Amino acid sequence: MRRVTLTQFLIEQQRAGRISADLRLLIEVVARAVKAISVNVSKGALAGVLGEAGTDNVQGEAQKKLDVIANEILLQANEWGGHLAAMASEEVEEVHHIPFDYPKGGYLLLFDPLDGSSNIDVNISVGTIFSVLRNPPGSGEPSEQSFLQPGHQQVAAGYALYGPSTQFILTVGKGVHGFTLDREMGSFVYTHPYMSIPADTSEYAINASNIRHWEAPVRRYVEELQQGKEGPRERDFNMRWVASMVADVHRILTRGGVFMYPLDEKCRKQGGKLRLMYEANPMAMIVEQAGGAASTGRERILDLQPHKLHQRVPVVLGSLNEVERVVAYHREP
Ligand SMILES: O=P(O)(O)OC[C@H]1O[C@](O)(COP(=O)(O)O)[C@@H](O)[C@@H]1O
Ligand SMILES: [Mg+2]
Numbered sequence: 001m002r003r004v005t006l007t008q009f010l011i012e013q014q015r016a017g018r019i020s021a022d023l024r025l026l027i028e029v030v031a032r033a034v035k036a037i038s039v040n041v042s043k044g045a046l047a048g049v050l051g052e053a054g055t056d057n058v059q060g061e062a063q064k065k066l067d068v069i070a071n072e073i074l075l076q077a078n079e080w081g082g083h084l085a086a087m088a089s090e091e092v093e094e095v096h097h098i099p100f101d102y103p104k105g106g107y108l109l110l111f112d113p114l115d116g117s118s119n120i121d122v123n124i125s126v127g128t129i130f131s132v133l134r135n136p137p138g139s140g141e142p143s144e145q146s147f148l149q150p151g152h153q154q155v156a157a158g159y160a161l162y163g164p165s166t167q168f169i170l171t172v173g174k175g176v177h178g179f180t181l182d183r184e185m186g187s188f189v190y191t192h193p194y195m196s197i198p199a200d201t202s203e204y205a206i207n208a209s210n211i212r213h214w215e216a217p218v219r220r221y222v223e224e225l226q227q228g229k230e231g232p233r234e235r236d237f238n239m240r241w242v243a244s245m246v247a248d249v250h251r252i253l254t255r256g257g258v259f260m261y262p263l264d265e266k267c268r269k270q271g272g273k274l275r276l277m278y279e280a281n282p283m284a285m286i287v288e289q290a291g292g293a294a295s296t297g298r299e300r301i302l303d304l305q306p307h308k309l310h311q312r313v314p315v316v317l318g319s320l321n322e323v324e325r326v327v328a329y330h331r332e333p
């Protein structure tokens with residue numbers, strides 16, 4: 001069987017007029033950075049990359065060494081590519097400008113360099129999430145405002161999962177495509193064309209330790225799932241929570257399911273737990289492109305008008321019929 005690499009896939013996308021040459025290059029550079037992060041993640045204690053960095057990020061969270069390393073790799077790899085106007089990262093408070101003497105392009109790149117940080121030291125899957133927007137024409141040097149575009153304006157989104165194998169999942173708005181890293185060859189091989197999420201599922205993911213903080217619609221939904229065959233759903237449901245959004249979403253992309261980090265009393269002041277611009281939006285685009293749905297419980301995530309770079313939002317995503325049910329429960333008085 002002919003093996004198609006990510007590079008070949010992207011060239012074909014460009015030939016088909018789905019992406020520009022600059023966007024192709026941008027995705028190639030992100031994928032190259034992901035390979036470097038994958039090497040660091042897999043070396044673990046051998047490379048001394050585990051543990052705390054001793055610093056806090058913009059969100060006041062303690063940074064792990066790998067958060068910092070992954071962030072540096074992505075920033076450095078993308079700075080000189082010539083396809084970007086600016087970058088934004090979970091680990092950097094302000095917009096990251098491209099050095100003035102470097103070539104620049106028309107895209108904005110946003111990323112969560114290392115998602116699932118609490119899993120690094122226990123050798124459980126973590127990931128990288130990214131989102132690509134256009135720098136609004138005529139806006140000159142990008143500011144925070146340039147990034148504040150609704151998620152439906154993303155031109156590409158994807159993530160890497162550093163699991164037993166490293167996978168790279170990508171959408172440019174025409175389906176969701178999965179690639180697996182061949183470590184010996186050093187290339188991503190096209191292994192999962194047109195990934196799709198079944199509309200129905202019997203699996204859900206939520207941090208159930210927050211139950212006492214949940215709003216009534218989410219509590220009702222989860223309690224009904226837990227009642228299984230004996231409850232109103234008349235069938236049993238299974239629960240999984242990796243605590244790496246990338247891994248939980250990847251499971252849903254592979255075999256269906258619903259993932260929730262809803263609004264609750266603990267995170268109400270911040271607006272939610274997960275970040276809109278580089279967690280919720282790219283995942284929402286991927287999930288919708290795979291036939292699923294993504295909502296805050298009240299609104300479609302991709303329609304939200306962001307008001308700040310590091311904004312947080314509630315997230316309910318995955319199998320269409322389950323997400324619609326959660327949204328319907330939020331509508332009821
Ligand atoms: O520890 P909790 O409350 O279960 O939260 C887990 C969630 O937080 C996250 O780790 C947040 O992402 P970061 O690790 O990038 O901060 C998600 O990946 C995950 O779904
Ligand atoms: Mg994250």
Ligand SMILES: [Mg+2]
Pocket residue numbers: 067090112113114115116117
């Ligand atoms: Mg992170």
